[in-house]
Amino acid sequence: MADLGRMSINQATTREQHSLAQAIAAYAQAGVPGISIWRDKLAECGLEEAVRMVRDHGLQVSGLCRAGQFPAVDAAARQACLDDNKNAVDQAAVLGADCLIVVAGGLPEGSKDLPGARLMIRDSLGALLPYARAAGVTLAIEPLHPMYAGDRCAINTLSQALDLCDELGAGVGVAVDVYHLWWDPILQAQIKRAGDRILAFHVCDWLVPTTDLLLDRGMMGDGVIDIPKIREWVDDTGYDGLIEVEIFSAENWWKRPGGEVIRTCQERFNKNV
Amino acid sequence: MADLGRMSINQATTREQHSLAQAIAAYAQAGVPGISIWRDKLAECGLEEAVRMVRDHGLQVSGLCRAGQFPAVDAAARQACLDDNKNAVDQAAVLGADCLIVVAGGLPEGSKDLPGARLMIRDSLGALLPYARAAGVTLAIEPLHPMYAGDRCAINTLSQALDLCDELGAGVGVAVDVYHLWWDPILQAQIKRAGDRILAFHVCDWLVPTTDLLLDRGMMGDGVIDIPKIREWVDDTGYDGLIEVEIFSAENWWKRPGGEVIRTCQERFNKNV
Numbered sequence: 102m103a104d105l106g107r108m109s110i111n112q113a114t115t116r117e118q119h120s121l122a123q124a125i126a127a128y129a130q131a132g133v134p135g136i137s138i139w140r141d142k143l144a145e146c147g148l149e150e151a152v153r154m155v156r157d158h159g160l161q162v163s164g165l166c167r168a169g170q171f172p173a174v175d176a177a178a179r180q181a182c183l184d185d186n187k188n189a190v191d192q193a194a195v196l197g198a199d200c201l202i203v204v205a206g207g208l209p210e211g212s213k214d215l216p217g218a219r220l221m222i223r224d225s226l227g228a229l230l231p232y233a234r235a236a237g238v239t240l241a242i243e244p245l246h247p248m249y250a251g252d253r254c255a256i257n258t259l260s261q262a263l264d265l266c267d268e269l270g271a272g273v274g275v276a277v278d279v280y281h282l283w284w285d286p287i288l289q290a291q292i293k294r295a296g297d298r299i300l301a302f303h304v305c306d307w308l309v310p311t312t313d314l315l316l317d318r319g320m321m322g323d324g325v326i327d328i329p330k331i332r333e334w335v336d337d338t339g340y341d342g343l344i345e346v347e348i349f350s351a352e353n354w355w356k357r358p359g360g361e362v363i364r365t366c367q368e369r370f371n372k373n374v
Numbered sequence: 375m376a377d378l379g380r381m382s383i384n385q386a387t388t389r390e391q392h393s394l395a396q397a398i399a400a401y402a403q404a405g406v407p408g409i410s411i412w413r414d415k416l417a418e419c420g421l422e423e424a425v426r427m428v429r430d431h432g433l434q435v436s437g438l439c440r441a442g443q444f445p446a447v448d449a450a451a452r453q454a455c456l457d458d459n460k461n462a463v464d465q466a467a468v469l470g471a472d473c474l475i476v477v478a479g480g481l482p483e484g485s486k487d488l489p490g491a492r493l494m495i496r497d498s499l500g501a502l503l504p505y506a507r508a509a510g511v512t513l514a515i516e517p518l519h520p521m522y523a524g525d526r527c528a529i530n531t532l533s534q535a536l537d538l539c540d541e542l543g544a545g546v547g548v549a550v551d552v553y554h555l556w557w558d559p560i561l562q563a564q565i566k567r568a569g570d571r572i573l574a575f576h577v578c579d580w581l582v583p584t585t586d587l588l589l590d591r592g593m594m595g596d597g598v599i600d601i602p603k604i605r606e607w608v609d610d611t612g613y614d615g616l617i618e619v620e621i622f623s624a625e626n627w628w629k630r631p632g633g634e635v636i637r638t639c640q641e642r643f644n645k646n647v
Contacts, residue, residue: 213600248521250557251582251598261559284523286492286534309524314584325524327486
């Protein structure tokens with residue numbers, strides 16, 4: 102079973118209950134050693150205040166969510182996107198985040214050109230990467246479930262993310278999220294292939310039935326993913342970073358008291374990760 | 375653009391509007407040359423009556439839906455499943471269906487062992503195949519979208535389905551459905567690899583947003599799939615069979631008059647396939 106000393110909670114897990122300041126305080130008080138931070142919540146809190154609080158509470162920032170959303174309709178939009186991504190790099194650097202999570206983006210408005218969107222993602226990552234390297238921030242490409250290919254992320258398998266890493270070189274790796282990848286028949290081989298390029302490891306569960314494509318993720322143990330098996334594969338690569346619980350759950354966990362959610366995450370982390 | 379002379383409609387597209395007898399009559403009257411039949415509707419109609427009506431109306435049966443659902447909790451359930459699958463083979467033979475669609479099945483109740491379910495699928499297909507060969511019925515393994523891996527189908531990529539075909543030998547091929555496969559970064563290469571093993575080609579569209587994992591498929595042209603591009607790849611294999619429209623749409627197309635749905639299918643087939 103997983104060691105609670107390696108646990109992080111992605112603040113989206115209690116996003117309806119907690120501001121960033123509240124999340125930092127609540128996770129730290131519960132003895133959770135890590136937090137992953139979202140930029141919209143960071144903007145509300147202010148970067149300096151967030152840095153101060155994270156330090157004061159001794160939390161490790163397992164990731165900043167998120168850069169990416171690269172495909173765009175024109176050059177101006179691409180430039181605006183690059184600027185925003187550089188800003189995210191700066192924030193990740195100041196926070197000392199373990200990585201900057203990249204959710205690549207889907208089809209531009211009105212487009213059906215998925216291969217074209219994928220080329221834009223590659224080129225935009227290539228344009229961002231020197232800036233990230235200079236800032237000492239590693240980019241974690243997170244393949245998202247194929248059901249998000251149209252509107253959220255056209256990088257949909259670990260294999261595809263690793264091909265991108267191969268092409269882009271140093272400074273970029275992957276985020277492995279069991280929710281997005283558990284179904285993949287070649288997952289074990291691709292996790293092995295990833296090796297030391299695994300920068301983040303996210304857990305939650307796939308519910309049967311799933312009632313919403315985005316906001317019906319399950320607590321570990323409530324679904325059908327063999328999480329310990331995937332964790333074993335990730336462990337075998339030598340990954341020893343934080344393991345992050347990330348649950349979007351509009352109708353269940355977001356409606357419960359924050360303390361109950363955190364406590365349940367810890368119990369299930371112990372039992373089902 | 376696709377030729378209406380190659381069009382088939384999967385009767386699920388008007389399943390709320392039509393019995394099988396009504397669907398056969400309505401599709402034929404509209405000049406649609408093909409139909410794909412579901413076994414629950416076939417049971418209501420009766421096999422002999424269905425065969426007579428299909429012949430009288432001169433329809434080609436592009437597929438029988440469906441065999442499969444192989445993973446099971448114990449030997450008795452596996453045997454019951456095999457018996458049901460043999461019955462499906464018999465029905466497909468009598469109907470003269472172009473193929474028997476196989477939706478392999480997901481995890482058995484209570485299981486999280488996805489690799490195990492996949493082995494059950496392989497072994498069950500192996501057990502069914504001699505019977506199907508003897509009946510002259512080809513089995514079309516349909517990879518389903520990864521979002522169905524838990525509860526419906528653990529075969530989730532064309533690559534995986536073709537690996538199964540390689541292992542099983544003659545008498546088995548694949549059904550290519552754009553809804554399930556459009557996101558796959560290696561789809562073009564896998565369609566080429568499939569070659570003459572493509573036994574069915576299904577079209578509909580992926581809506582953004584999609585509001586239900588099962589019953590919110592779109593009419594061709596209403597979503598983000600580049601259907602003509604995928605059709606071109608399928609054409610390039612030499613596939614010259616029927617192209618089947620299959621739309622599950624509880625809140626939209628299932629609520630409209632059957633005639634309107636059929637007419638729209640034809641218009642969009644001409645324009646968006």
